[in-house]
Amino acid sequence: MLKTVRKGEWIHLIIPMEWNGKTLEEVFRQIWEAPKKLTHTFRMENRILLDGVRVNWTLPLHSGEVLQMRLFTEEPLSVIPHFHDIDVLYEDDHVIVINKPPFMNTHPNDTNEDHTTLTNALAFYLQAKGENRNIRQVHRLDRDTSGAILFAKHALAGAILDKMLEKREIKRTYIAAVNGVFNQKKGRINAPIGKDRHHATRRRVSNTGQEAITNYHVLFEDKHKQISIVKCWLETGRTHQIRVHLSHTGHPIIGDILYGGEKKINRQALHAAKLEFHHPITQEKITCHAPVLDLQELFKQIDVYTL
Known part of the structure; x- marks a missing residue:
C-alpha cells in the first residue's frame, strides 16, 4: 500500500x-x-x-x-447537477462506489435533456461538497439493475481503473433470482454474445459474437415455487451478459421480460452485491458490499456480506 x-x-x-x-x-x-x-x-x-x-x-x-x-483541479461540468439521494458505499479523494437504485440510468444519453441519472446525482453530491469535477464512470449497470457501481473522481484514477477493468482485475459479484431449479449447482457459462438483429436492444448467444464468460453458484432454491437464487461473477463484461447467459441456460431472471423471465415483479431481479478492486493510487484492496434496497422478500435468504 x-x-x-x-x-x-x-x-x-x-x-x-x-x-x-x-x-x-x-x-x-x-x-x-x-x-x-x-x-x-x-x-x-x-x-x-x-x-x-x-x-x-x-x-x-x-x-x-x-x-x-x-490531481484535484476544478473542471467545467459535463452534466447538469441534479439532486437525488445516493447511497455511498466507499469514497475517498480518488474513487467513489455507489449502491445504485433500480429504475435509474447510470449516465445521460443526452446531457442537455436527461438530468435524472446517477451521474447527475453524483455531480450534485460532489458540488455540494465543493468538488467541481467530472465523475468518470468505470463500468455500468442496466437501468433496472441495482447495486455497487464504481466511479473515478479524476482522470488518472479513471485511466488506471479502465485498464484494470480491461484486464479483468475488478471483480463484480451479482445475485439473481431466476425461474426454475438448476441440475448443476455451480458452473461456468462460456457462450459468445452478439446483437439480436431482430431487436434493437436485445442481445443473444451467437457464434459470431464476442467472448462472454459467466460463473454461477446456486445459493438457495425453492423447488415448490421453482425459484433459485444464484451468485454470478463475470470474466467478461458484455451488455446484458448475465441476463442473456441465464436465459440461455433455461433460467431467465425473474421480471426480465426481455429475456423470457416471468413478470412477477416490476424489474429484473438482478443486483450487483459485491465489488472488489485494488485502489488505483494506493493499491489498497477495496471490498464493497451493497445491500438490496428493494425486493427484500425475494432475496431474504441472502446475506450479501457473506458473499
Whole structure:
C-alpha cells in the first residue's frame, strides 16, 4: 500500500521501494498504463513535482522521495447537477462506489435533456461538497439493475481503473433470482454474445459474437415455487451478459421480460452485491458490499456480506 497525503489540489505520494530506479515515464507507462494523451497533459502542464521541484521524467526515482501530483483541479461540468439521494458505499479523494437504485440510468444519453441519472446525482453530491469535477464512470449497470457501481473522481484514477477493468482485475459479484431449479449447482457459462438483429436492444448467444464468460453458484432454491437464487461473477463484461447467459441456460431472471423471465415483479431481479478492486493510487484492496434496497422478500435468504 502506497503512502499518500492530500494537500489542496495536490496529492503527495512517497516513492515505494518497488519503484526504486524506475523513471516517472516508466511509472506512467508500465505501472499505471496511462494513455499517452493523459501522460502528455501531465508532462506539458507541469502537474508533477519531485520533492517540490519540477521532475525530470527520464531520471530514476528513489524510494522515500515525495512525488507531488496535481490531481484535484476544478473542471467545467459535463452534466447538469441534479439532486437525488445516493447511497455511498466507499469514497475517498480518488474513487467513489455507489449502491445504485433500480429504475435509474447510470449516465445521460443526452446531457442537455436527461438530468435524472446517477451521474447527475453524483455531480450534485460532489458540488455540494465543493468538488467541481467530472465523475468518470468505470463500468455500468442496466437501468433496472441495482447495486455497487464504481466511479473515478479524476482522470488518472479513471485511466488506471479502465485498464484494470480491461484486464479483468475488478471483480463484480451479482445475485439473481431466476425461474426454475438448476441440475448443476455451480458452473461456468462460456457462450459468445452478439446483437439480436431482430431487436434493437436485445442481445443473444451467437457464434459470431464476442467472448462472454459467466460463473454461477446456486445459493438457495425453492423447488415448490421453482425459484433459485444464484451468485454470478463475470470474466467478461458484455451488455446484458448475465441476463442473456441465464436465459440461455433455461433460467431467465425473474421480471426480465426481455429475456423470457416471468413478470412477477416490476424489474429484473438482478443486483450487483459485491465489488472488489485494488485502489488505483494506493493499491489498497477495496471490498464493497451493497445491500438490496428493494425486493427484500425475494432475496431474504441472502446475506450479501457473506458473499
